[in-house]
Amino acid sequence: MKGQLFFEDGTIFEGEIFGYQNDTLGEVVFNTGMTGYQEILTDPSYYGQIVVMTYPLIGNYGINDDDMQSFSPKVKGFIVREAYEKFSNWRGKESLNDYLLKNKIVGLMGIDTRALTKYLRDKGTMAGKIIVGEMNEDSIFKEIRKFYNHNAVDNVTTNYIYSLKPKLPKVAVLDFGIKKNILDSLIKMNIEVTVYPANTLAEKILKDNPDGIFLSNGPGDPSELNEIIENIKNLIGKKPMFGICLGHQLISLALGGRTTRLKYGHRGTNQPVKDLNHDRVYITSQNHGYVVEEDSLDKEKIEISHINLNDGSIEGIRHKELPLFSVQFHPEASPGPQDTAYLFEDFLKML
Amino acid sequence: MVMDIKKVLVIGSGPIIIGQAAEFDYSGTQACKVLKEEGIEVVLLNSNPATIMTDKEIADAIYIEPLNIEVIEKIIVKEKPDSILAGMGGQIALNLAVELYKKGIIQKYGIDLLGTDVECIDKAEDREKFKSLMQKIGEPVIESKTVNNIKDAIDYSDIIGFPMVIRPAFTMGGSGGGIANDVDELKEIASKGLKYSMVGQVLLEKSVKGWKEIEYEMMRDNKGNVITVCNMENIDPVGVHTGDSIVVAPSQTLSDKEYQMLRNASIKIIDALNIKGGCNVQLALNPESFKYSVIEVNPRVSRSSALASKATGYPIAKVAAKIAIGYNLDEIKNDVTGRTYACFEPTLDYCVVKIPKWPFDKFRTGNRALGTKMMATGEVMAIGNNFESALLKGVRSLEIGQYNLYKESLKTVSTKELIEKIELTDDERLFYISEMFRRGFEIKEISSITGIDKFYLDKIKNIVDLEEEIRDTCINNIYKDKMLLLKKKGFSDKGIGYLTNSRGMDVYKMRKKYNIEPVYKMVDTCGGEFEAASPYYYSTYDTVDEVDISSKDKVMVIGSGPIRIGQGIEFDYCSVHGVLALKEEGIESIIVNNNPETVSTDFDTSDKLYFEPLTEEDTLNIIEKEKPKGVILQYGGQTSIKLASFLDEMGVKILGSSAESIDVSEDREKFERLLDKLGIERPKGKGVTSIEEGLKASEKLGYPVIVRPSYVLGGMGMEIAYDKEELEKYLKNAFERDSKNPVLIDKYMMGLELEVDAIYDGEDILIPGIMEHLERAGVHSGDSISIYPAEKICHKIEEEIVEASYKLAKALEVRGLINIQYVLYEGKIYVIEVNPRASRTVPYISKVTDIPMISLATKVMLGKKLKNLGYGTGLNKFKKTKAVKVPVFSMEKLPDTEIALGPEMKSTGEVLGVGNDLDTALYKGLMGANINIPKGGKVLVSISDNYKKEFISRAKDLKNMNFEFFATSGTARLLEEQGIPSTKVSKIGEEGLCLIDLIDNGEIDLVINMPTKGRDSRSDGFKIRRRAVERKICCLTSLDTLSAIVDIIKKDIKIEDIEVIDICSI
Secondary structure, eight states: OEEEEEETTSOEEEEEEEESOSOEEEEEEEEOOSSOHHHHHHOGGGTTEEEEESSSEEOTTOBOSSOOSSSSOOOSEEEOSEEOSSOOOTTOOBOHHHHHHHTTOEEEESOOHHHHHHHHHHHOSEEEEEEESSOOOHHHHHHHHHOOOTTHHHHHSOSSOEEESOOSSEEEEEESSOOHHHHHHHHHTTOEEEEEETTOOHHHHHHTOOSEEEEOOOOSOGGGOHHHHHHHHTTBTTBOEEEETHHHHHHHHHTTOOEEEEEEEEEEEEEEEEETTTTEEEEEEEEEEEEEOGGGSOTTTEEEEEEETTTOOEEEEEESSSSEEEESSBTTOSSSOOTTTHHHHHHHHHO | OOSOOOEEEEEOOOSOBTTBOTHHHHHHHHHHHHHHHTTOEEEEEOSOTTOSTTSTTTOSEEEOOOOSHHHHHHHHHHHOOSEEEOTTSHHHHHHHHHHHHHTTHHHHTTOEEOSSOHHHHHHHHSHHHHHHHHHHHTOOBOOEEEESSHHHHHHHHHHHOSSEEEEETTOSTTTTOEEESSHHHHHHHHHHHHHHSTTSOEEEEEOOTTSEEEEEEEEEOTTOOEEEEEEEEESSOTTSOGGGSOEEESOSSOOHHHHHHHHHHHHHHHHHHTOOEEEEEEEEEOTTSSOEEEEEEESSOOHHHHHHHHHHOOOHHHHHHHHHTTOOGGGSBOTTTSSSBSSSOOBOSSEEEEEEEOOTTTOTTSOOBOOSSOOOSEEEEEEESSHHHHHHHHHHHTOSSOSSSOOGGGGGSOHHHHHHHHHHTBTTHHHHHHHHHHTTOOHHHHHHHHOOOHHHHHHHHHHHHHHHHHTTSOGGGOOHHHHHHHHHTTOOHHHHHHHTTSOHHHHHHHHHHHTOOOEEEEOOSBTTSSOOOOOEEEEESOSOOOOOOOSSOEEEEEOOOSOBTTBOTHHHHHHHHHHHHHHHTTOEEEEEEOOTTSSTTSTTTSSEEEEOOOSHHHHHHHHHHHOOSEEEOTTSHHHHHTTHHHHHHTTOOEESSOHHHHHHHHOHHHHHHHHHHHTOOOOOEEEESSHHHHHHHHHHHOSSEEEEESSOOTTOOOEEEOSHHHHHHHHHHHHHHOSSSOEEEEEOOOSEEEEEEEEEOSSOEEEEEEEEESSOTTSOGGGSOEEESOSSOOHHHHHHHHHHHHHHHHHTTOOEEEEEEEEEETTEEEEEEEESSOOTTHHHHHHHHTOOHHHHHHHHHTTOOGGGTTSOSEEOOOOSOEEEEEEEOOGGGSTTOOOSOOSSOOOOEEEEEEESSHHHHHHHHHHHTTOOOOSSEEEEEEOOGGGHHHHHHHHHHHHHTTEEEEEOHHHHHHHHHTTOOEEEOBOTTSSSSBHHHHHHTTOOSEEEEOOOGGGOTTSHHHHHHHHHHHTTOEEEOOHHHHHHHHHHHHHTOOGGGOOOOBGGGO
16 A cells, blocks of 8 residues: 655655554654664654654564563654564564554555655654555645644653562652663662652652652653643752653753754664763663753753763763752663663662 | 874785685775874885785885794884784784784884784683683683593583584594584594594584574774674574675664674673774574574674675774774764764664675585685675665676576576585575575475575565566566566666566666666765765665766776685775876776775775676666766776676777777687787687597697687686697587587697786887796796796897787777786797786786886876876886795685696785895795795605606705605606605505505695696595695695795795895885
8 A cells, every 4th residue: 555754845755554554643753773663663752753764674573572662652653664574583473564553553664764864854853644545635734734742741651650579779750651671770770660650749759758769751842841840840859860861851951951852853772972970982772852952051050971972962961969860862772772771770879 | 192103013914815805905004094194104014915005105114025923023123113003904913913922022122012902812812711701701602622532522412412513623624523413423423523633632512503693893992982883694594604604784683682682792792802993793693592602703803894894884994093093982083974973883774785705616626515614705795775685786796697596507406406505505505595495495494404594585585586476477568666676676687687588788778768777875874864975875776866976077997896716906906096096187086896895995995986786787877877987997807897898889988998909809819810910929729619620629739738618617617638638538528518619729838928017008008017927838827926027038038028018009909008928938929818907917016116007007098198107118127126926825725626726717815025136035925925845854746747857857956955755656766767765655545655644644744746637636636735735735736836946945045134125115
């Protein structure tokens, strides 16, 4: 079945539909990782987005039971050059196509993904719509123009509080769309993890008296989350705090910083990040479209601990007085390199 | 810059041998460029003159000298470098560095060894030390143990279980090893192995046969920052040497978990080894679990890193060199993007396939089963945005006449034989597997026989299915959609044509009608994330093209493809210099090549690099796109020359000599007519189509004769027939294989062979020098020791050669290079061969005469005249310096191949000896080629009748040198007649002291064996020669080589007395 990807400027990429056959609208972003498509599909941070893989052969090792980052795929659509059907890997349970079909996720294949990537790089991240079949209506463009990935966190956070592996110390996790591997990484440190919905009030969390607070990754525009930011302000300084990705952005906003949208984001598993305190560079996994603005931070109180070596953008901050730090990248990897897993140990030491 | 370095001695890797091809010229050249950019003086040592690293543009002082520590110490004393860089010269240079350190030479002169420390190198290379380090850091290694008897072997099998690999220590030609699945098999194989081993020892190893072989190319800096440049997956599972495997980048069948697990292991290992620079880690991964084992580590840049470098665009050698002089990854810019840093991991948005190039077309008797010892001489790389297209591009890049996976000749091969071949992992397994799919075998079945992952087999089957779909259909039934699909999957016009019984041209025309054209995508290290500046492209059948076509004048240079016997690194030298000359002339240079080991495929060598197959279609596509003002075919050897007539027909302007002149020089009849007209003689000869005709012709010509098929067919080469019987055998064999094509018979003139490389501009000729071959005509020029300047010819002959060369160049309307081979026979010169293109000797002649031949030839092709170029015309005045080129062979790496010198080339590389007199030059050349002649000892002699008389004086010399003779009966009788005592040895199968046993027992120091008739692999001579080579005993098959060596021994030159020569100062 033919399928088309429309952008508001009238640009159209033609391919073939796979997975679920339906139209889908979302923010189109590209990811440069060569492996890890399953983790990407199920990472809640991609909520509301149509993800383009720059590596051309996707699906080679199928979908397995272990590498899910949440219970279901979170992307709005998935664009690849070639979706391989007859996967070959000992853990593979089903094909990419079957998985997407089962989970009602639209796939588009046979696209010149490099051309699409360069288009997104030049124009910046934009909304787009995958249309099944051949159609070309003005209404599509209107719809695309209107799209914004609002309130994404509400759609991916947990609905109830739950705890994992009762042990000490205890960490309260605010779930903005958490990846499973972050929970796994914390649990591996012998931490008792209690997961709270994104909008849980500070008083409630503090009443439970955790040893530390963790702010998770998640999708969407952080500056929209005013209530959550106010809430975080009430948590800062009360307990040791660590944030990843959206969590990092929210901490920065709560500390009086600003965030801005990157032209086309950092999505991939090869992003070099410099740890300024240790003068070392690590290869990191990243997935974000927003970034903390450097001049918005109060340098008296906050130091920049990590920067991106490619574009110099902020990748991590540390509070000079309080036990608080956060990073923009994903030390839990999945997918991607595990070079910065030491940050979980740093957090443990604070507790 | 970080370290205080002023002068560095860079050690190269020496001659091209199997396992060490052009990749170290690429890495060494990159490193030298880095050093020079930093204002560091570069002193270069390499015995291989065909390299770019030994150019004046690359280094400040150049020593083309033997690679040994005596020579290095002399250079240290003379040049006083403060540092040595050895990590770019492969295992050879690394071993030398370790030896220099262990002998205290580095310490004595207070020199720094740049890059990874010797202790770390040792830890990586020493099996035991490496194993214990891995155990310490908790990385699994393949369990193994050395045992001396069967009982210990059985005891050990109780510990590690079966299957188990048995490898005899100091194995000969891989014999005696195997895989045991139970105690009985273990007993059988181990007892054989213990017998075969020279030290009575076998290594027992847990078998990981069938595991995936995965490689990681790592880079680590002085601060400990580590990145992965690339990971690669061998299609062939563990058990086939990675150099003989088809390799894919990046890995295709690993999930992120597995990818990261092995990446973590690689980082842990190179951290533990404290590597500073590039490093290759090979791992075996169980296909059914997360179990893995570390196979080995190369603590240096390697063949794999050259591949990874070209596969990703990341300049590994350059970055490694910068790290060696103190930089860190976050201080080095990424040249590809110009804005990011070298401290990132490249990501690919395409698929890369490497296929090895094997020399079995030259060695037809050879054992083609692939195993743990590498046999390929070179490799091709192909880039596509799907696996199928990369694979098919790779296949047609091999120049083996295959444009598809379909191979007609396999139709008659029995299924049983197909299964055997793929079980053995034959070099042609790809085609055998395809044939099996055609016969209905399932992916599962083939996977279980070969251990190849189902993913790859499915992809191969995709190609087979497409082939079968269109096979024997009419081309007109292939509609646009189908055609586009085929092109996307990498099918070539020729391939489609072959399957549909039409011509490639018909498909081309149809494709044009459908408006199906390739587009070109950029290799940019970052998957399109950043804007890139690397002008490095590959073709796809996609929608958007990324090439900017400039309005400048441009010229395209066609490269030489994979390294093979007869077409080595020298043609890459020529291609690169062609590009440099174009740049000098302000012309945009475009290079097309498919060999990842080369300097020409560095994206900063030319203005634009197209990494594409060198076929008619693939080159024409680029020409149609770029519209260059001309194409240069003279530099890429036979690979580019054979495109001449096609490109000419397509109206492409060929710079330099025309397609017509190439044709005249290659077409026997046209060439003979030309020679008649010019009054130049060639050895008399005739093309014959029957045995009777052949025998009659030879009777008239007089024996010996040189015979060869007029048309290259698998299984026959050029040979010398000394009598009727030999000729009859040859002809019978030839006509049985192919009755349609004639066999060419020429009078064999056993004279002095002379060679000329010249440049002709339409008016004047410039001959930098005349070379003389040490071995008489009949030995391929590539296998001869070649002497510059020619020693044995008088002024008159010299003039005749100049005259004839001028006439030939003029008559052929050469523009640019011409190579001519002559034989001087009974006072007269005869032309043997003319090649209107660059030859093997161009780099070495350019270097020793200081005449930049390629630069001049390029300028001549662009219309300039020699008389205005500053190097004069006519015969160049000879230099005082003597230079001797000595060929280097890799015969021990190729089981069951004939080693005797003959009319077909066998050497893989060459070294140069440079001296102020001929003896020193020859001494250095022989030393550089590792021909170590014992001064006395036991010599085993068997001489065929044709050479017995000639041998006598040499035998006397050997006797005076206190050699003790062992000889076969005929030769023993001859020696006895001359009063030379010898011990008579019996032939194989006879009673008495058997010559093979003598060799096997290590009692022989030198073997002199003149091949007798037929070169039958079952003959005693063949076996003697093979044994000698496998036991690393010097084996001489030409009396001329023997004579030269005996003369050198007699001179008693001592290494202490020789002087090292900087060729920049000649």
